Amino acid sequence: MPSxxxxxxxxxxxxxxxxDLFFRxxxxxxxxxxxxxxxxxxxLCVIGPNGGGKSTLLKLxxxxxxxxRGSLKILGKSPEKARSKIGYVPQAMRFDxxxxxxxxxxxxxxxxxxxxxxxxxxxxxxxxxxALAEVEMADSAKRAFADLSxxxxxxxxIARALACEPELLLLDEPTANIDLSIEEQFIxxxxxxxxxxxxxxxxxxxxxxxxxxxxxxxxxxxxHRHSLPLSGDTIREIYSGGRRIEHDKRARHNHGDHxxxxxx
Amino acid sequence: MSDFFDAVQNFSIIRYxxxxxxxxxxxxxxxxxxxxxxxxxxxxxxISHSILGGIGASIYFNxxxxxxxxxxxxxxxxxxxxxxxLIGWVTLRFKExxxxxxxxxxxxxxxxxxxxxxxxxxxxxxxxxxxxxxILLTSQSDVIATVVLAVVVLALxxxxxxxxxxxxxxxxxxxxRGVSAKLYYFLLLGIVGICMVLLVRVAGIVLSIALIVxxxxxxxxxxxxxxxxxxxxxxxxxxxxxxxLAISFPMEVPTGYVVVIAASVVYALSFCFxxxxx
Numbered sequence: 001m002p003s004x005x006x007x008x009x010x011x012x013x014x015x016x017x018x019x020d021l022f023f024r025x026x027x028x029x030x031x032x033x034x035x036x037x038x039x040x041x042x043x044l045c046v047i048g049p050n051g052g053g054k055s056t057l058l059k060l061x062x063x064x065x066x067x068x069r070g071s072l073k074i075l076g077k078s079p080e081k082a083r084s085k086i087g088y089v090p091q092a093m094r095f096d097x098x099x100x101x102x103x104x105x106x107x108x109x110x111x112x113x114x115x116x117x118x119x120x121x122x123x124x125x126x127x128x129x130x131a132l133a134e135v136e137m138a139d140s141a142k143r144a145f146a147d148l149s150x151x152x153x154x155x156x157x158i159a160r161a162l163a164c165e166p167e168l169l170l171l172d173e174p175t176a177n178i179d180l181s182i183e184e185q186f187i188x189x190x191x192x193x194x195x196x197x198x199x200x201x202x203x204x205x206x207x208x209x210x211x212x213x214x215x216x217x218x219x220x221x222x223x224h225r226h227s228l229p230l231s232g233d234t235i236r237e238i239y240s241g242g243r244r245i246e247h248d249k250r251a252r253h254n255h256g257d258h259x260x261x262x263x264x
Numbered sequence: 265m266s267d268f269f270d271a272v273q274n275f276s277i278i279r280y281x282x283x284x285x286x287x288x289x290x291x292x293x294x295x296x297x298x299x300x301x302x303x304x305x306x307x308x309x310x311i312s313h314s315i316l317g318g319i320g321a322s323i324y325f326n327x328x329x330x331x332x333x334x335x336x337x338x339x340x341x342x343x344x345x346x347x348x349x350l351i352g353w354v355t356l357r358f359k360e361x362x363x364x365x366x367x368x369x370x371x372x373x374x375x376x377x378x379x380x381x382x383x384x385x386x387x388x389x390x391x392x393x394x395x396x397x398x399i400l401l402t403s404q405s406d407v408i409a410t411v412v413l414a415v416v417v418l419a420l421x422x423x424x425x426x427x428x429x430x431x432x433x434x435x436x437x438x439x440x441r442g443v444s445a446k447l448y449y450f451l452l453l454g455i456v457g458i459c460m461v462l463l464v465r466v467a468g469i470v471l472s473i474a475l476i477v478x479x480x481x482x483x484x485x486x487x488x489x490x491x492x493x494x495x496x497x498x499x500x501x502x503x504x505x506x507x508x509l510a511i512s513f514p515m516e517v518p519t520g521y522v523v524v525i526a527a528s529v530v531y532a533l534s535f536c537f538x539x540x541x542x
Contacts, residue, residue: 062440083440099301099433100488109430112441117423144488
């Protein structure tokens with residue numbers, strides 16, 4: 001059953017706490033009155049139609065954008081100050097596949113904030129190798145990024161995020177552009193991580209949602225929280241933009257524009 | 265070829281040219297690798313062309329105010345750094361008009377240089393040596409300047425290697441780890457600018473981009489680690505520069521032409537071989 005959760009779940013175990021958040025690009029309102037919270041150890045899947053504001057919400061969580069108003073706290077701090085505790089996994093397809101770099105060098109980027117002049121310390125290298133072992137890629141540490149498959153590249157990106165020693169793992173479309181034959185192995189990696197840390201994952205993959213999510217946050221300018229499993233009607237409603245269309249119709253109706261109304 | 269070796273023994277000008285060619289090859293190999301992997305060849309080309317503005321201004325002020333110390337190479341350094349800074353700011357701030365604005369900086373820099381040279385009093389300026397380069401015009405002070413600039417560039421790359429690589433691979437993630445991606449992007453463009461100043465003497469404004477990009481582009485077809493691409497590029501650059509000088513000297517043609525043709529042929533031939541995989 002869908003349930004709006006506008007009141008954040010406050011408490012010491014809350015990792016993300018967002019209340020009454022508004023964001024606009026120029027004059028376009030992208031996020032409106034967004035409130036939700038993520039408890040420690042929770043796995044929250046963020047879904048919604050394209051242009052609904054998922055990526056914007058991710059940018060706000062990473063502190064790359066600033067909200068017009070409202071409050072967003074991660075571990076009780078502003079997103080910018082909490083960055084060191086966030087592990088971010090972007091889409092692997094974003095990168096130049098021919099960039100001449102080894103797997104280990106990429107994972108070491110997760111330790112950039114601890115980099116000293118002269119190179120990474122032994123401790124940093126040990127953490128990076130541990131992160132690679134966590135995603136079962138330890139034996140590929142010296143392989144070139146260009147030689148990895150899509151699924152392996154995505155696992156390297158997760159290892160890089162793990163090398164940050166995060167308390168919150170943010171993933172952006174982790175299964176996008178991954179071959180189906182590799183996806184199962186990749187999902188196993190995510191399932192193991194789910195036991196260990198708080199995860200927020202933007203995805204279109206409803207199979208992934210049902211396998212890994214504790215609950216679902218649907219973002220379509222406003223947010224609605226849903227428990228799992230999602231009903232067929234809810235899925236249709238989310239992806240047809242039903243809520244938004246209804247909202248727009250009501251707004252136009254209230255302003256005297258009845259072009260979208262069903263009545264005479 | 266024996267003429268060339270005799271000339272090396274007898275003429276300091278050839279020895280200076282060889283020294284500049286070899287020393288600057290280290291800089292070209294390292295910086296060219298960053299240019300190729302970060303895919304900013306067009307930015308490097310824009311910087312190299314706008315350098316003419318600084319060269320023209322230094323010639324003009326040298327002659328008008330009798331500033332003997334103001335050499336073209338010295339004038340080229342601020343021009344390279346200013347255009348690198350401007351281009352960096354444009355690429356970060358106005359992404360949607362990036363190509364147009366870079367083209368404007370490119371042509372504007374060149375035009376300013378040509379205007380200064382046109383109005384400079386005294387004998388006519390050998391414009392061709394700046395546009396197409398003439399390594400045989402290298403003086404002792406050029407050798408010293410080349411060594412200083414090469415040391416500065418290589419020291420900066422050595423000190424900030426990991427951060428520069430991170431910025432080239434993923435700017436956003438670098439910022440998220442508390443490293444100023446913008447600062448290191450500007451640093452990279454500044455290093456490219458200094459490198460382009462070095463290249464003007466060897467290959468000139470127009471041919472310089474080929475000399476810095478082609479060795480790294482060739483190397484990147486056979487190596488898949490950044491450091492191995494750098495080493496191969498350095499070796500190729502030394503071969504092109506020394507070989508180019510040895511071939512061009514007896515033929516009495518500008519060295520830059522031979523160097524660029526050799527680099528282009530080798531790059532084209534590299535496509536006959538499969539890209540290396542681990």
